[in-house]
Amino acid sequence: MSERSPLSAFMDGLTGVRLSTALGIFAFALAELALLAALVTPDRVAALPAGVVARHAGDDGASTTVAALQMARTAGTRPAVVLVGASSLREALVGADSLRTDLAGRLGVPEDRLEVHDLTTSGQELFESLALLDLLPTETPGVLVIGAGAARLMRPRATTLDRFEHPNLAIDAPALDARGADLGFTPPHRAGVYLLDHLQFYVTRPQLLWRPFTGPIALARHRYLGRTPWTERRWVKGLDTLVALLDDPTPITEANLTALDAALPRLAAGGRRSVVLLDAVMHPRARERVAPLVAGVESRVRDMAGRNGAQYVSLDAEARVEPGDFYDHTHFVTEAAMTRYQSALADRLAPLLRACVTTPGTGCRP
Amino acid sequence: MTAETPPERRARRLGMWLQVLVFGQLLVIALGGLYIASSGARIFRYAGF
Numbered sequence: 001m002s003e004r005s006p007l008s009a010f011m012d013g014l015t016g017v018r019l020s021t022a023l024g025i026f027a028f029a030l031a032e033l034a035l036l037a038a039l040v041t042p043d044r045v046a047a048l049p050a051g052v053v054a055r056h057a058g059d060d061g062a063s064t065t066v067a068a069l070q071m072a073r074t075a076g077t078r079p080a081v082v083l084v085g086a087s088s089l090r091e092a093l094v095g096a097d098s099l100r101t102d103l104a105g106r107l108g109v110p111e112d113r114l115e116v117h118d119l120t121t122s123g124q125e126l127f128e129s130l131a132l133l134d135l136l137p138t139e140t141p142g143v144l145v146i147g148a149g150a151a152r153l154m155r156p157r158a159t160t161l162d163r164f165e166h167p168n169l170a171i172d173a174p175a176l177d178a179r180g181a182d183l184g185f186t187p188p189h190r191a192g193v194y195l196l197d198h199l200q201f202y203v204t205r206p207q208l209l210w211r212p213f214t215g216p217i218a219l220a221r222h223r224y225l226g227r228t229p230w231t232e233r234r235w236v237k238g239l240d241t242l243v244a245l246l247d248d249p250t251p252i253t254e255a256n257l258t259a260l261d262a263a264l265p266r267l268a269a270g271g272r273r274s275v276v277l278l279d280a281v282m283h284p285r286a287r288e289r290v291a292p293l294v295a296g297v298e299s300r301v302r303d304m305a306g307r308n309g310a311q312y313v314s315l316d317a318e319a320r321v322e323p324g325d326f327y328d329h330t331h332f333v334t335e336a337a338m339t340r341y342q343s344a345l346a347d348r349l350a351p352l353l354r355a356c357v358t359t360p361g362t363g364c365r366p
Numbered sequence: 367m368t369a370e371t372p373p374e375r376r377a378r379r380l381g382m383w384l385q386v387l388v389f390g391q392l393l394v395i396a397l398g399g400l401y402i403a404s405s406g407a408r409i410f411r412y413a414g415f
Contacts, residue, residue, distance in 0.1 A: 004374055006373050006376075006377035007377070009370070009373075009377040010381040013378035013379060013381025013382040014382070014384055018382070020382070021385050021389075024390070025390045026390075166406060199405075203401055204402060204407050206398070
């Protein structure tokens with residue numbers, strides 16, 4: 001009989017090199033990846049709280065991905081307000097629930113008569129905005145608010161292509177790859193498996209493995225609230241950067257204008273929806289500095305809106321924005337400024353929603 | 367070479383299973399790390415300028 005102790009045999013099994021365990025290791029890894037691919041589906045992610053997917057409290061890529069997937073599954077014939085845009089819009093509003101309360105109050109209806117989907121993310125590119133709006137079911141009436149400040153349209157080519165190569169959102173949108181190809185980006189092979197097609201998004205969010213059991217983290221919508229505003233030195237540097245960005249239009253500007261123009265008739269969904277192209281809120285000092293640089297693009301956006309029955313609006317005057325409201329050139333630093341801006345937006349949107357909210361089946365047009 | 371007793375066989379197999387689980391999991395983690403490194407996936411994003 002053997003003289004080995006059970007511990008010695010255990011250690012032999014644990015550390016020994018065998019073909020069977022090598023194959024087992026690869027089979028285990030393969031099985032785990034297959035299991036994850038089967039578990040991480042758009043339907044399941046849409047059912048999770050955003051704080052389960054988020055990498056950190058300010059992970060708006062995760063919160064907007066979850067919100068967009070939820071919208072695609074739950075939006076029906078109830079009027080919806082959908083907000084897409086970059087951080088200037090995200091930071092200008094108190095929040096989606098608060099905006100819904102404001103709108104319901106102005107329309108004199110219960111809050112459950114309309115939905116508000118906030119799909120804004122920091123640095124959101126126009127192609128991402130259009131892909132997010134494509135997720136709204138065609139039959140859903142509503143108002144689409146698209147952040148259309150000149151700085152969103154006049155993007156450096158490298159910045160836009162970086163978003164194609166390293167996506168901030170995990171959404172399947174048919175037109176997304178086509179838009180990338182138009183801009184010179186070679187889309188990756190799509191396997192038709194959600195997790196694999198959005199691997200960069202999920203591989204950097206391993207928290208998704210344990211947060212369903214440990215619970216979601218709390219998310220913070222505002223990054224600049226209460227921070228110390230830019231110093232004069234920072235202003236000089238920041239304005240130089242902004243001017244450099246806007247003073248050198250790239251082919252992306254033209255591609256964005258063309259894509260937006262082409263999308264507007266489709267987004268109006270045969271008269272069921274209104275589209276509001278919303279200029280970015282801006283510190284008066286920055287507005288004055290960049291005005292000559294963005295006049296051409298603003299004029300084209302205004303013409304485009306006119307041709308397509310959309311509105312092109314700036315709410316800076318209606319929201320009575322003043323220098324003390326800002327952290328930098330475009331982000332609010334106080335909740336009072338957000339409340340004023342959101343109130344001005346609600347004043348603009350309420351007339352567009354009145355018909356479809358009070359008379360179901362009617363388009364959301366003034 | 368002497369014959370393995372049933373307790374020794376159970377202990378050895380337990381060790382082999384543990385090796386498969388531990389190294390299998392490490393392989394998944396390593397593949398994830400390699401993918402992040404090779405794709406340049408953004409772990410941190412710089413917002414604003």
